[in-house]
Amino acid sequence: MEFDYIIIGAGSAGCVLANRLSANPANRVCLLESGPEDRSPLIHAPAGVAAILPTRHVNWAFNTVPQPGLGGRLGYQPRGKTLGGSSSINGMVYIRGHQSDFDEWQALGNPGWSFADVLPYFRKSEMHHAGEGQFHGGTGELYVGKLETHPATQAFVEAAQLAGHRFNPDFNGGEQEGVGPYDVTIRDGRRWSTATAFLKPIRNDRSNLTVMTGAHVERILLQGKRATGVQVTFKGRSQALRARREVLLSAGAFGSPQLLMLSGIGSEAELKAQGITVRHELPGVGQNLQDHPDVVLCYRSSDTSLLGVSARGSLKMGKALADYVRHKRGPLASNFAEGGAFLKTDASLARPDIQLHAVIGMVDNHNRTLHWGHGYSCHVCVLRPKSIGSVGLQSADPAAPPRIDPNFLGHDDDVQTLLKGYRMTREILEQAPMKPLSLKDMYSEGLHSDEQLIDLLRKRTDSIYHPIGTCKMGSDEMAVVDGQLRVHGIEGLRVVDASIMPTLVGGNTNAPTIMIAERAAQWIASA
Known part of the structure; x- marks a missing residue:
């Protein structure tokens, strides 16, 4: 079992790498995925995310360690465990981040990562619903579409404008x-994961590509300071796979540092x-964990067109x-988070510091707490948190989950x-266009003082599923990979996923992770 490239993890980055590297028939490529094939109908119907999110179905469903900033609560960290990884269980929102995020990466000592440098790689992957343009690609594998929005989503957009915020038809455009x-990464009513976009069209046509699901990597094999392959459990048996050229670690912000540590x-x-x-010795492995702390405003509503539980x-x-089975349309073709906003809590800021996801249903405790009736929700997250956490080991057993400590709300x-963002969002939802929904606040009714609301935030804040940074790119003593994602001090080993981001982007992380894989694939192919 010998290959030129072994890719660990068939997620947002791994499926892209498998496609690009196997395009050269001279390369033998092996893609390893710990989870099963992505055959579950809950993956492909966009609304299925509501059922996957709170369960262990194709979901690692990790817990964090107790969070002092959240009153000692355990946080919840869903991660995809199937082909497509988290792109098979996420909310399908396509956001790149603010242009300045990438310029900052370059300023931190990573040449070639400015927005001008990375834009061509965003465009390369993209098949945008409006076609090719200055900021969008039109011929890529990843379909980026628009939904037919629910009237409540349209009301939210109108309400935010009445509250003083400008309309923006394209968050990935010039501003x-x-x-x-x-x-959204939804096409014709179906989720467009990286497995659907990059893997399925080529998997059966390229004899040089081997895809192994249910293959759990135990450790990376090293010969001195060179990666030579992986030890993997497959079909109940532990075996070694050899890599002639490179091992590419794409197991995500939790899995990649865990595997490096398990490998010594x-x-x-x-x-x-x-x-x-x-x-x-590489002290930065597992450090620099960053994630968007997020709180959800929950409301009951008498409008039964909103998602909920009732006769x-x-x-x-x-x-x-x-309707969905016949025509792939209607509520089950929606991601529920059809609209949102990027806002500044202070007008003097150079860029937005909070993001909103407006949801046409009640989302409480990651959908793990269900309520009778119908409702509406709005997420508020801090885009560039100052609280920094870490990922470590709970055990030397490769089957054990990692120790995850995002340190949410650890910095005042x-x-x-988040408090300012909460107040701004409440102001939006009190505007006239939202009145027909008859929204009744479930958790903050009558709470107005800073002290009351901060106490509520600590009780209800958690992740919105954007962990990054635990194998950060750079040249300082805590950097894990260099500007071409090669692990410092180890030959034949790169990390290619969201863990290499030195700082958190202002937005959802699936799109930039795909871009990172496109960028890396070119370097790997020309090495």
Whole structure:
């Protein structure tokens, strides 16, 4: 079992790498995925995310360690465990981040990562619903579409404009700030994951590409300071796979640092605590964890066209299911988070510091707490939190989950930004266009003082699923990979996923992760 390239993880980055590297018939490529094939209908019907999110179905469903900033609560971290990775279970919102985010990456000592440098790679992947343009690609594999929005989404956009925020038809265009509909990775009523976009069209036609699902990597094999392959459990048997050229680690912000540490690459103290022999001291592995802290405003509503649980709603959902099966349209073709906003909590800021996701249903505790009736929700997240966390090992057992500590609301500036964002969002939802929904606040009714609302934030804030940074790119002593994503001090090993981001982008992370894989594929192919 010998290949030129072994890719660990068939997620947002891994499927792109498999496509690009196997395009050269001289390359033998192996793509390893710990989870199953992506055959579940809940993956492909966009509304299925509501059922996947709170369960372990194709979902690692990690928990964090107790979070002091959240009153000691455990946070929840869903991650995709199937072909397509988290692109198979996410909310399908296509956002790149603010242009300045990438300029900052370059300023941190990463040449070639400015927005001008990365824009061609965003465009390369993209098949935009409006066609090719200055900021969009028209012929890529990843379809980026628009939804037919629910009247409540349209009301939200109007309400935000009445509250003083400008309309923005394209958050990925020349300017990010404003309110409007989201672009989504949904095509003809079906989720357009990276497995659907990049893997399925070529998988059966390229004999040089081997895809192994249910293949859990135990560790990366090293010969001195060179990666030579992986040890993997497949069909109940542990076996070695050899890589003639490179091992490409695309297991995500939690999985990639965990695998490096299990392989003896990381902080000496972390490794020795688990009885792991240090093969290469790299103290930054698992450090620099950043994620968007997010709170959800939840409302009950008498409008039964909003998603919810009721006798009338069940009847409507039965009709919606029939419509979806026949025509791939209706509520089940929606991601529910059809619109949103990027706003500044202070007009003097150079760029938005909060993001809103307006949801046409009640989302409470990651959909793990269900309520009778119908409702409406709006997420508010801090785009560039100052709270920094870490990923470590709970055990030397490759089957054990990693230790995840995002340190949510550990910095008071994040608390203050989230508080301002909460107030701004409540102001939007009190505008006249929202009145027909008869919204009744479920958690903050009568709460007005800073102290009351901060207490509520600590009780209800958690992740909106954008962890990054744990194998950060750079040249400082805590950097894990260089500007071409090669692991410092180890030959034949790169990390290619969201873990290499040195700082968190202002927006959802699926699109920039795909861009990172496009960027890396070119370097790898020309190495």
